Each structure stands twice: as structure tokens, then as C-alpha cells.
Amino acid sequence: MSTGAYDCLYQTLGSGPPIVKPKFEDVTVTQDIYGNVESTRRTAESLKYKVEKDRYNDIAILIRRRLSSTREALWIQMEIQSPDIQETVTKVCGHSDLLNTKVSPIVIRKPYLILFHYRAELREYDLHSDRTDQEKVHLKVLVDFMAKAFTRDEAEYSRLIDKGQVSFPIVWTLFKPEEEVFIHESHFVRCGRVQSLHGINKTQGWSLGTRSWDYDGTFFGPVDSVSPLQPFEGICDITSLPVYPVRFHKNQNKDDLRQRLIERGRKWKSMVDVTHLSYEGSDDNSVQLQVSSRIITDYATHQQANPHHATAFSWYNASLTKQTKEPPADDGNDDGDDVDDAERQTQALEKEDKEAQKEHDRFFLQRHDSSYIMSDDQALLCPAKIRGFSLMDKKWAFFLVENATDIQWLENPMERLEIDGAPKKS
Template structure:
């Protein structure tokens, strides 16, 4: 204790014990409690030393300085030499010691290696301490360059230092280099030498979800748990704003003997016999992939991947899709597309070679955000006759052109009208009412077809029934659709449009939410209903065009029968037969179902279709 003070000095607190004040040892009384300075308050250093490993190889830390520490091996004496070789014990039965690493101290030798390893990633030959560690991968990969630059060297001092280094390397790497040459000449490799065939920034070939792809090699290492090789490569992807790199990892399990290089899950492109053709095909695909930035409407058939937390689910998709990485990130943030290093907006052929074979977007039929293979996406074959085939009762035919004209004008944003409140009332809402099977849904489908834009069809079942879920889903959908210039169809919208009452508060809330969200929708919306007479009065002021469909008359039914029955070889039915079937009161959907059933029966009986 310091004179005249009640506090312990730092020197008196060296036996500090944490929180509970352990008793002092030695000559001090067992009842006397040692006092400690507050945690972290002493401006000094307290060192601990690693102890020797126990029988299980575990180590701990001690306050005692080890008594058997050797003197440092590198000192002023060792600094005089061009090279320092560090050797470790060898237990392979052939020699007692093996080379562990080499430290280059010679400046002329560093200058020489600068030419040999120019551009080799991860190696900076101008460092004051230049070190190479077994298996000396950079020197194995650049061995041919080493020999060439060695033969060209003219400076006598440099040549002397190079020859010294060469003798060491040649003795150490002779077997590895010789075996690698032999293996490569036979297009095979052993498990132990997998690392030797991969050089940094090599173009390598792999497979991504069954599609051949090229990547830029990054790193090869062995998984300490499975003992499998892990081969990392970089490829270029698009995050909705920029092109940039993403990493993929390929696994090569342990194997005995030799295996063909091209049978590995990933291997350098230069070892492929058809490398020129593969490069040309992948660059061509990369150009096509580059053109799919932004959003694009395509037809897709094939496997696709859905991301579900930490799992991936495969879908077999046959649908029109919207490719849009930006929207994927917005509406599917848990598995968003991300990049590491940004690259220029215009790609080179080398960059197109390593672009991803995958694109991200939305399946309109499955209503899922998915990852698609670009090879399975194709241009849409639009049905230009869809709108012409739409049959309306006599006297309503001109409404078809009115609907189409309004939809086109809205799609092209020709209407600059805005509400008193900015952003409100900018959409176009069309109500189609009438009995089932008279063409309400077909109207929306044919408008989208002739305009060559996506059709997003949904029903009450897609939105849910609780007010909160409906609001959440509607906001998301009504935010997506205008971005793509799509036509939105809400089929059988009665549940959201039915007149509010004083008793059904839950339905009232649904209707109110729907009305409020519609006010700020900026796209084209078709609403279909079978019960127009029950619609809430508030919708009347929000609907721009209302079209009431009537039951099909005989003339309309005849036209539908004729359309379905026309074949390339001519009409399947005579005029009299068409008159006969048109007299039967059926709607359009029923006519289609009758013909489909008759066609299936005719195929079974191998006879002509009978009605």
C-alpha cells in the first residue's frame, strides 16, 4: 500500500483475481483478500506463452516463460545469404529432411523472378521478404517460363544467383514437374496433383444446374473434413443494376490412380480437345445473356430453381416468364442476386465467356420468383388472331376496338392526366361483367396478346381472404405490374367489390383496402364479375369502361363453333351442321369442352370427330 494512501499501487495488484477476490498465496495470510485494479486500467502488457502439447495434441497458455526456447534462426548472419532454406522433418522413409519453404533475399534474384512471375496473382516479387512455401505452386506453373528467362539472362551476378536457385528447385520439383508432364500428355491427373493443373486466372469449364459454363479459376484447396478438392471459380452475373463477379465452388472427391482431366467436375478449358468450339459457343451465349439485362418477356420450358430459405426447390416450368433481376431482388430479398467486383457495362469476349448461364425472374403461370436457364428461354410466338377471334354479341363489336385503343394508349403512357393528389388516379380500370363462358377472361387475354405484353392473371385465392394478407399481396402485385407494362386481370373479383353492409365488417375492410389501393394503381386492370348488380357504389367512380356481356346468341355460337372446327384442309362441318350445333344453348367454354371431349373419344376409337 502506498504511504498515506488507501489504494493499492499497480505493483501491488499483480496477483489480481477477477470478481470475487480470491485469497493471496505464499506468506500472506489466508484471510487477507488481495485487491485488484479495475479491469483494463493498468497501462502495461501482460504476456502469456503457449505450453507444450499434451498427449492429445492440445495446447494451453501459461504465465511462465518457457525455459527451452531456441535462439532465433534468422539474424544478421543469415541475412547475408541469397537464399534461406527452411527444412522440416520428413517421415516418408526416403529422407530425413524435406524442404518446407524458401526465403529469397537476393535482389538480383527478385528482379529475375519478377519477369518469371509477372502477373501471377498473389505473388509480389518486390517485397523485402519474398517467400515460397511447398508445393511451390507459382514456380511449378511457371516452370517453362523460368527455364526460358534463365536461358536469356546475361548479367553474371544474376546468373550465379539464378543457377543456385535452379539447382535447389530442380532437385525439389523434378519429380512433380516430370509427373505432371506425363499425366497431362495422357490427358489424366492424379488426386495429389489436381492443384498443379489449375493456374490462377485460368478459364475453366464446369456445370451450373446442368448447363455447361466457363469460369475464372480462383483457388484450389482440400476440405479438411471430406478430403475432397474444392475448386473456386468466378463468373459474371447481373444484379439488376450492374455486371459483376460471383463465386461458385466445385467438388472433386478423392479418387485412386488417375482420372481423365475432362471428367473432373471442373477443369481448365485448355485441356479440352474442343476448346475453340466451346469458347465460341459460350461467348455467343454470353452475348445473348448480356442482352437480357433489364426486363424481358419470354416463353420458357424446362427446369427452374426456387429459393426457399437455405434450400433450393426444383420446378418444371412451362410458362411465359419475365426476366428481371432488379424485380427479383426487390420482391425476393432473402435470396437476392449480389456481386463482388463490378465490371464495365459493355463486356469483352473474355468476360462474355464466363457469364452465368442463368437469369432471374418471375413465372406468370406458377406465380413464383425463380432462377431460369437462359438456354430454355425463347421468343414468344404471339397469336395475332386472338383478338379477332373474340366474339361479342351483335351491337357490341365496336367495344372491342374501344377497349384495345384505351389499353394501348395507357400502355404507351399517352395519358398524362393526374389527380389532384399527385400519383393518384393514373391507372385504367375496365370492368367486364356477365355470365360465365361469354368471353370476359378472353377479352383481357386477347388484349395482352395483341399488345404483346405480359398478362398477370390472379383471383381471390391468390390474394387471400384476410385483410392484412390481401393488402400485402395487392401492394406487391400492383407495384410489379406497371414496371413491366403488363395487363392485370383480377378474375372473379366479386369478393373485393361486393357492396358493403353494416354487419359484415371484415368484408367491408377488404373492399375498403381494395378501393384505396386501386386509387394509386398506374397500369391496366381488367376486373371480371358474374354479379355486377352487387358491386359497391364506390367502384362506379373508379371504373373507366364497363362492358356487360350477354349470353351468346345463335350467331355468336355458330362463329365460335366455326373457329374451333376450321382445319388447314378446310371446314370440318358443313353449313347445315354448324347451324344445328349453334342452335344448342352453350357458352364459349362449354363449346370448347364439348369439342375437346369429342376429340379425345375420336382418338380412342380412331374415327372422325362426331358431335
């Protein structure tokens, strides 16, 4: 029956469209063996959907532990539910990409890396004379939690770090969010920026997430990788770790190594287009080969031939967007001093926003064209290897940038041409 026919039927019966009641109901329908409905009745209470209320949603700070069915620890996280503590954490360390302050509760996974590296600022904020009584009560919960969580680590940190040493239980304290780190791999060193640190406890290994700079044949952009930190016994030098912050590198070599990586990054950028080069060294393939031949660098074709090695960019839109603070609202009752303070605060926030936007733009996708000029920070994070094809072995592989050089063509090649002195017979 058409819609018009239904309208005529309603008019004939003298009734309009049915009235829908604004309520929710749960019913159970029983059918016979032929699929015909036998009965419809309200669902029993024991079978209805239930929304479980969190019994702990009124706690300022909640530590939540997730276990598997075999009682193995999956993760431990801190949930900040107090608005006063949320505001404090947002003001002090909300600019970090590791912290999402736009949600409630604010969640921080163990080992609470962001809190450890901003612990001094958080404690100083708590002691400020402008705090209200309620803020002081709630902030004391945060300060007490940090004291309980970090006391032993801080003592060990103070004892070893100034000496350039570290033990495995505190190795996680070395890595500050967004800090540059040197990553030692076979045959080369590369640089990354700290993005995450995952682990369950201080006796198992850690997974350090870092961000670097790469190319996919069309765009330059940020890529993520993970470096494992395996447990070790006793105490070791920080610079002997497979990954460590640039600030701990030997003073006499730090600037030299950093500058060398920047120069290598610029060399890498000059080679990403199709380039004919000479190469002497090993390739990075499933079976390493010693290569002494000419190679062709070609990112786009390499990725077509090896799609499992294609460059996968980070979620740059979400993870690289800085979270900035909103300026305070004007209630119209401020006196002159308060107005001046508000203006100064607004100017400070605007300056911070500009710096955050500059930081964001620095690590955003860049199209490979003549307008793109690579910065030193981007060059520092570039790969140590270039994608290419070995003309001798007829194989696609990764080649160390430092071992690739321009081809040395012979001067006056015609003068070196030798022809058999015997006359040719026609």
C-alpha cells in the same frame, strides 16, 4: 482548471511545459481495494512485451509449415527472402494476380502453382550469361528447390498430359493462373478464369478458385466462386473432370462450345432488365420444379426478395491491378549501346504496361448503360442462369438462359375470338 490558468501557473512558478523524454518504459501500477494507487514500479522482465526475432530471416528461401493445436497441417508456404530471387520472380512472373511482389518476403502457398507453370522461364533466366556470381548462387537455391518439389510431378505430367489424361496427384498442374476453364454443373456448363488453388497435400481434395462475370442490378463486374476437385483413383481423361482447362477440350468441339457460351452470355445480358419471356424447363431452387410458363426476369427485385443470393463482386481494385515493372534508372554513365538497350527495354515495359492496363479495364466494374458494350471475353464468363419470377408458380427462382425464349404471340388474335352464338338476353 482552464488551459489559460495552467499557463499562468507555469509562468508563476517560473517553469515551462514538462520535457518529454524520447524513450519507452513499461511500468506496473498496484492499487488498493478502493482503487487508490499504492505503488508504481518498473515491470519485471518476464512480464514485458517481447518482439520475437525470426531466427530464419537470413535464409534465401524458407518453407514454413503451420499446424493446429492438434498437429493438423493448416498450410505450407514458401517465403522468398533473397533480394536476388525476389527480383527474378518479379521479372519472370510478377505480372500474375496470384503473386504479390510488392512485399518482402514474397509468399507462395503450396502447391507453388505459379512456380510450376513458369518453371521453364525461371530455369532459362538462371542460365543467362548476364547473371552475377551472387545471383547465380542465389538462383541455384530456387532451381534446386523446384527440382526437389517438382521432379516427380513433372515426370508424371510428361507421361500423361500429352495423352489427355491425368491422375489425382498431379491434377493441380492442369490449372494455369488466368487460364479459361470449363466448369460442368448440373444441367449446364459455364466458363471461369483460374484465380487460386488451395489444398494441403496431394491425397486430399483441392479447391479451385475461379472468376466469372455477373450483374447486381446496377453494375456488371467480376465475381469469385470455388469448385471442389475430389480425389479419384487411377487415371482418367482430363475432359471427364468437373473442371478442366479449355485447351484440353476436344478439338472438334472446343471452338463450338466456346462460341456457344459467348452467344449465351450475350443473350443473358439482353435479359437482365425486366423482360417478359416464355420458359420451358426446370428452375434452380431449393426444391427443383418443372416450369412451363411465362416468367419475368428482374435482377434488382430478385435480390431484394432474396438478399442471401445477392451478387457479391470480387475485390477488383486489389486483385485485378496488374503489377508492372519499373524501368531501370539512368546512372548517366551508359555508353551508346547501353542507352539503346535501355530505350528498347523501356519501350518493351511500356508496351507490357499498356497490355496489362487493357486487361485490367476489361474486367473492371461496368455500369449498365448504353455506353457499355460487352466483350467476347466477358460474355464467355457470364452465368448460365438468369434471375426471375415464375408467373404460374408465383415464386422467385433461377432459370436456365438457354431455356428462356421470346413469347410467341398469336397473329390476328381478334379473328380467333369466339363469341357464343346465342343472343344475349338483356
